[in-house]
Amino acid sequence: xxxxxxxxxxWVDYGLIPLxxxxxxxxxSGLVVLLVGENPLRAAVLMVEGAxxxxxxxxxxxxxxxxxxxxxxxxAVAFHCGLFNIGGEGQAYxxxxxVAIGALTFGAALPWWINLPIATLLAAAMGALWxxxxxxxxxxxxxxxxxxxxxxxxxxxxxxxxLLVGMLKPAGLMAPETRRFxxxxxxxxxxxxxxxxxxxxxxxxxxxxxxxxxxxxxxxxVLIWRTRLGYEIRTMGFSPTAAxxxxxxxxxxxxxxxxxxGALAGMMALNPVMGAQNRLQLDFVTGAGFVGIAVALMGRxxxxxxxxxxxxxxxxxxxxxxxxxxxxxxxxxxIVIIQGLVILxxxxxxxxxxxxxxxxxxxxATSEMKAAPATTGETH
Amino acid sequence: MAEYAxxxxxxxxxxxxxxxNRDIELRVERGTIHxxxxxxxxxxxxxxxxxxxxxxxxxGKIKVNGETVTINTPxxxxxxxxxxxxxxxxxxxxxxxxxxxxxGAEGAQLLRGGISHARGELERLEHEYSLDVDPxxxxxxxxxxxxxxxxxxxxxxxxxxxxxxxxxxxxLTPAEADxxxxxxxxxxxxxxxxxxxxxxxxxxxxxxxxxxxxRQGTMVATRRTADTSVEELAELMVGRRVLLxxxxxxxxxxxxxxxxxxxxxxxxxxxxxxxxxSLDVRAGEIVGIAGVAGNGQSHLIEAITGIRRxxxxxxxxxxxxxxxxxxxxxxxxxxxxxxxxxEDRHHMGLVLAFExxxxxxxxxxxxDKYLSGPMLNIAAIRADAEKKITKYDIRxxxxxxxxxxxxxxxxxxxxxxxEMERDPIVLIVGQPTRGVDVGAIEFIHKxxxxxxxxxxxxxxxxxxxxxxxSLSDRILVMFAGRIVGERTPDATEGELGLLMAGVExxxxxxxx
Numbered sequence: 047x048x049x050x051x052x053x054x055x056x057w058v059d060y061g062l063i064p065l066x067x068x069x070x071x072x073x074x075s076g077l078v079v080l081l082v083g084e085n086p087l088r089a090a091v092l093m094v095e096g097a098x099x100x101x102x103x104x105x106x107x108x109x110x111x112x113x114x115x116x117x118x119x120x121x122a123v124a125f126h127c128g129l130f131n132i133g134g135e136g137q138a139y140x141x142x143x144x145v146a147i148g149a150l151t152f153g154a155a156l157p158w159w160i161n162l163p164i165a166t167l168l169a170a171a172m173g174a175l176w177x178x179x180x181x182x183x184x185x186x187x188x189x190x191x192x193x194x195x196x197x198x199x200x201x202x203x204x205x206x207x208x209l210l211v212g213m214l215k216p217a218g219l220m221a222p223e224t225r226r227f228x229x230x231x232x233x234x235x236x237x238x239x240x241x242x243x244x245x246x247x248x249x250x251x252x253x254x255x256x257x258x259x260x261x262x263x264x265x266x267x268v269l270i271w272r273t274r275l276g277y278e279i280r281t282m283g284f285s286p287t288a289a290x291x292x293x294x295x296x297x298x299x300x301x302x303x304x305x306x307x308g309a310l311a312g313m314m315a316l317n318p319v320m321g322a323q324n325r326l327q328l329d330f331v332t333g334a335g336f337v338g339i340a341v342a343l344m345g346r347x348x349x350x351x352x353x354x355x356x357x358x359x360x361x362x363x364x365x366x367x368x369x370x371x372x373x374x375x376x377x378x379x380x381i382v383i384i385q386g387l388v389i390l391x392x393x394x395x396x397x398x399x400x401x402x403x404x405x406x407x408x409x410x411a412t413s414e415m416k417a418a419p420a421t422t423g424e425t426h
Numbered sequence: 427m428a429e430y431a432x433x434x435x436x437x438x439x440x441x442x443x444x445x446x447n448r449d450i451e452l453r454v455e456r457g458t459i460h461x462x463x464x465x466x467x468x469x470x471x472x473x474x475x476x477x478x479x480x481x482x483x484x485x486g487k488i489k490v491n492g493e494t495v496t497i498n499t500p501x502x503x504x505x506x507x508x509x510x511x512x513x514x515x516x517x518x519x520x521x522x523x524x525x526x527x528x529x530g531a532e533g534a535q536l537l538r539g540g541i542s543h544a545r546g547e548l549e550r551l552e553h554e555y556s557l558d559v560d561p562x563x564x565x566x567x568x569x570x571x572x573x574x575x576x577x578x579x580x581x582x583x584x585x586x587x588x589x590x591x592x593x594x595x596x597x598l599t600p601a602e603a604d605x606x607x608x609x610x611x612x613x614x615x616x617x618x619x620x621x622x623x624x625x626x627x628x629x630x631x632x633x634x635x636x637x638x639x640x641r642q643g644t645m646v647a648t649r650r651t652a653d654t655s656v657e658e659l660a661e662l663m664v665g666r667r668v669l670l671x672x673x674x675x676x677x678x679x680x681x682x683x684x685x686x687x688x689x690x691x692x693x694x695x696x697x698x699x700x701x702x703x704s705l706d707v708r709a710g711e712i713v714g715i716a717g718v719a720g721n722g723q724s725h726l727i728e729a730i731t732g733i734r735r736x737x738x739x740x741x742x743x744x745x746x747x748x749x750x751x752x753x754x755x756x757x758x759x760x761x762x763x764x765x766x767x768x769e770d771r772h773h774m775g776l777v778l779a780f781e782x783x784x785x786x787x788x789x790x791x792x793x794d795k796y797l798s799g800p801m802l803n804i805a806a807i808r809a810d811a812e813k814k815i816t817k818y819d820i821r822x823x824x825x826x827x828x829x830x831x832x833x834x835x836x837x838x839x840x841x842x843x844x845e846m847e848r849d850p851i852v853l854i855v856g857q858p859t860r861g862v863d864v865g866a867i868e869f870i871h872k873x874x875x876x877x878x879x880x881x882x883x884x885x886x887x888x889x890x891x892x893x894x895x896s897l898s899d900r901i902l903v904m905f906a907g908r909i910v911g912e913r914t915p916d917a918t919e920g921e922l923g924l925l926m927a928g929v930e931x932x933x934x935x936x937x938x
Contacts, residue, residue, distance in 0.1 A: 273800050277784065277791050284777045290733055291766070291774045292789035293757025 058407060060351065064344060064392060066399050068358075071391035075384040082375045089369050089376065096368025097361040101240050103368070105250025109317065110334075111353075111360030115259040116314035117338025118356050119266050120173075120307045122347035124191075126270055127303040128283035133180060133195025134311040135335025136202030137173040141312025143206065144168030145319045146214065146224050146326035153231030161231045165320055166258070166313060173312020174305035176202060181304030185297040191304070199335070210328055224326040233321045251322035259317075262310060263349035269306070279303050311335060340389040355392075362388065430492065431456040431588050431619040432477065437486035439472055446472040448643045450486070454588075454636075459610055459620045461630040461651070464640030465663055465863035470623045473640070474590050478510045479503040490588070509581025513593040515573050517565045523576050524548060524561040527583050544583070551582050555612060570718075571602035578609070589613065590621045595629060599718045600891065600923035607633045625663075627656045628892075639663055664864045672871045672896045675879070679899075680709030682742075683883035684730070684764075684852045689739030689750065691725045699725035700736070701907035707852065707883040712874065714886045714898030714915075718926050722907035723887045724769055727856050730885075731766045732756040733774075744851050760789055765845035767838075769856030769887065775841040776829050783811035783825035786844050814843035819869070835866025842873060852883045859893060871897060891922060 076086035097107045117134045124131035131137075148165035156164075180194035210222040219225070233253045240247045270276040282289040282299045289296060318330045337359050344358070345351030366381030391398070430453045437450040446469045454460040464470045475481045477488065479497040488495055490506045497503050503510070517526050524541065527548055533540030548561055557575050565573060574594060581589055591610075595603040610620055610633055622634060630637050631651060638648040639662040647662050684707040691700035699722045707713045717723050728734035730741055732754030741750045743764055748754055760766075768774040776785050787796050787807055796807050811825035818839045820832070829837060838858065845853065855874060859867045874897060878884050888894050894901055901913045903925040911925045 268801075272802055272804070274791060274797055274802055275800065277802060280780070281777055281788065284779045285773055287770075287773045288775070288777045288788065291731075291756060291768055292791070293732070293755055293760065 067391045071388045075387050084373050084375050092369045092372050093365030097365035101245030101247035102250040104240055105247045105252035106364040107360040108256055109252045110363040111356040112256045112259045112317045113314050113334040114337050114341045114356035114359050116310055117334050118341030118352040120311035121338045121342035124307040125347045126283045127279045130192050131195055131307045132192055133198050134338045135331055136199035137176045137308040137311035138314040138331045138335050139202045139206055140176040141169040141173040142315035142319050142326050144172035145315045149227040149231035153228035156230050169312040169315050170309035173308040177304040177308025181301045185300040222328050227324045232324050253321035255317040255321050263353055267349045344392040433489040435487040438484045445643050450645050456619050457617050458635040459614055459633055461622045461634035461637040463630050468640040469643040470640050504584050507587035509586025510590045511577040515577055519566040522562050522564055523559050527580050570597045588619045592623045599927045601927050627659050674875045677711045677899045679711050682706045683709050683744055685742040687740040689736055691729045691736045699907050703909055707885050709883050710881045711899040712878050712884040712886055712897055714894040714901045715904050716894045716901055716922055717904035719889045721904050723904055727854055732759045763851035765850035765853045767841050767845050767855040771841050778830040780829050781826050782829055783808045785829050785840055786811040818843040834861040835863045838862050853877055854885045856887045
């Protein structure tokens with residue numbers, strides 16, 4: 047039977063529809079701003095200016111975006127296997143433990159370009175390990191991965207608190223954090239990249255993990271669309287029965303996919319821990335794991351969509367902080383509302399405008415068909 | 427009273443750029459059985475969904491009993507006296523017959539009054555149309571034929587004067603289908619109007635007064651059934667002459683390539699689905715398994731191909747046992763020469779969201795020629811897909827197109843090309859032409875016979891008795907998980923039908 051909605055041109059599917067969704071999200075956000083008695087236009091200007099007009103603004107935007115690229119990729123890889131990994135938050139948190147172990151052990155002895163791969167491996171390994179148990183429970187016992195990964199977020203949070211107030215904290219320090227890493231474990235900043243465009247940057251911790259995030263995005267694309275493993279992951283994600291028919295070992299694929307997903311979340315820890323704070327602090331993930339879900343939804347689980355979506359959310363974070371600073375009536379929580387609206391329209395209500403847009407392009411296509419001489423019914 | 431129960435004038439309906447219905451004209455005379463026939467995707471179901479209020483037409487006029495109406499919801503349709511019996515029953519499985527019949531017409535917040543009213547009404551209807559069903563029977567415990575009867579009762583209970591039946595015989599045995607036709611004729615005599623949607627020409631000839639043929643969204647012809655023939659209708663459906671009977675020579679049978687010994691398979695609830703089945707398939711022959719859907723055929727195929735674990739028994743592929751009771755690996759079996767065209771191509775044989783070329787390697791994706799290291803060799807995969815597209819005339823010939831955008835027949839050709847081009851020893855084919863247009867059926871049947879003539883052992887499972895009879899060299903009939911008889915292809919349909927309904931072999935012969 048005919049499909050309800052015919053295929054749309056690529057630029058509509060991947061360009062116009064997300065833009066329409068975004069526009070509506072901002073329009074509704076504008077109403078919210080209006081409601082608290084501020085000028086929504088001024089808020090919008092503040093947000094864009096705060097995120098993109100200064101070197102530091104851009105630096106912070108891209109710093110946040112780096113986190114979201116990693117967590118977005120984490121969610122996307124699991125999506126391709128039909129798994130909903132909500133545990134990015136916890137996996138990233140435990141990944142931070144891996145970073146800290148590497149940085150504290152080798153920070154003084156080795157230069158950054160050896161410490162970075164060591165910390166990356168440790169972070170990825172810890173993140174993967176944190177995803178392994180839910181994955182195994184899903185594959186072998188059928189325990190729903192959404193439930194188990196959420197629970198593992200709580201376990202991760204408690205574990206890290208226990209470690210940070212206990213064995214990781216140097217004696218005499220009041221704050222629950224590790225000692226500062228030695229210079230060998232401080233990642234170089236990418237200030238030159240922003241200065242290239244004529245901006246100056248002072249405080250923003252925009253660092254080399256951004257490039258690692260871009261490389262990971264490319265790596266994920268290769269993995270999903272160009273390797274045999276990726277083929278098996280996608281088969282499994284689209285149709286578990288077809289995967290069974292094809293002789294794909296489902297347990298193996300679920301476990302491997304979740305470990306890759308967890309590893310990507312774990313690598314997110316490099317950016318704040320080694321790139322900015324240079325110590326392991328409590329709650330350094332600050333919700334990036336959850337934002338990753340929105341980023342993956344908005345980016346259609348494709349790296350080429352995840353990167354712009356991550357930058358958009360980076361802008362919301364940075365520009366939002368700017369609004370909160372400039373407009374007293376708009377608190378930090380209002381910014382969360384705006385972010386929530388973007389997630390709502392770009393993610394959850396993604397299909398709201400699709401039928402209308404689809405019908406519109408359908409009419410165009412039909413009128414084109416009428417203009418051209420009708421084809422006779424001899425083809426199948 | 428107007429002469430026509432339903433008149434459709436200039437109905438158009440598009441889904442995006444796809445025009446499912448174009449300028450449809452249809453007149454259904456009151457008190458007749460009107461058949462609508464067409465290939466899958468011809469727009470029959472869309473048209474009926476418009477009439478039943480699931481979709482709204484983009485343009486056009488609907489008249490019921492001579493009055494122009496707009497039907498926006500199924501409830502409108504019901505108010506106008508239109509009832510629909512769906513292809514997939516819309517029944518609550520763990521409710522009783524009575525509860526299902528009164529569903530949506532309960533009468534009040536409290537059920538008590540409604541129930542006794544409904545019971546009386548149901549008994550009257552059952553009596554009037556001799557549609558016997560126990561009002562207190564639980565739906566899931568009833569045979570399919572009776573469930574369908576409940577659907578009809580449900581429509582009548584809601585006061586339907588016009589009944590639409592969408593592919594009603596797909597799940598029935600020939601005997602049950604005949605019974606259904608008797609019911610329809612009786613309903614007609616009582617003045618009801620019946621619209622019968624089907625793609626089976628035989629049914630049209632057997633039961634309808636008039637028949638309309640749809641092709642690619644248009645209504646191409648309406649005929650009095652008495653004035654037309656199966657050949658003419660088939661030609662109208664496809665737009666060209668069709669070979670209905672398959673040409674095939676005598677088989678040259680070799681040695682046994684697939685042997686199944688006392689195979690027993692239970693489903694996840696522990697119910698025995700395949701009960702001590704033994705069979706042989708020799709090189710160069712087609713063995714057909716006939717049976718009503720749900721009698722264990724699917725479980726049998728899945729066990730042989732390693733998708734489902736069997737409880738006891740042995741399967742030998744080319745003389746070597748395959749571990750059907752242990753960890754049989756579909757992948758390994760494939761490489762040992764067991765090709766499998768699954769019954770359900772949408773969920774098993776294909777990944778609809780994939781590009782065509784990606785589906786062309788499903789199951790063979792670990793083959794060296796499609797890989798370079800851990801990477802897929804995209805160039806080789808696409809070149810291979812192009813070759814198969816040419817050889818199997820898959821349209822449109824675009825290996826990058828999403829599989830869901832191919833028609834049913836072309837999707838099936840993608841699966842067949844993948845499985846047949848591996849030069850297997852044994853080919854297992856489930857429902858090769860389900861949801862496939864007539865033109866492609868011819869092609870698929872020819873290819874299956876070619877495989878036989880190349881000396882492959884072919885095991886064919888189909889619920890289409892005509893297909894089994896025209897392709898098979900030997901026919902096994904499966905009922906309730908057991909093989910209840912073996913027949914030659916010249917066995918009559920009646921005889922096979924009785925076997926399929928579970929009547930013992932010798933009785934079936936006696937009944938002939």
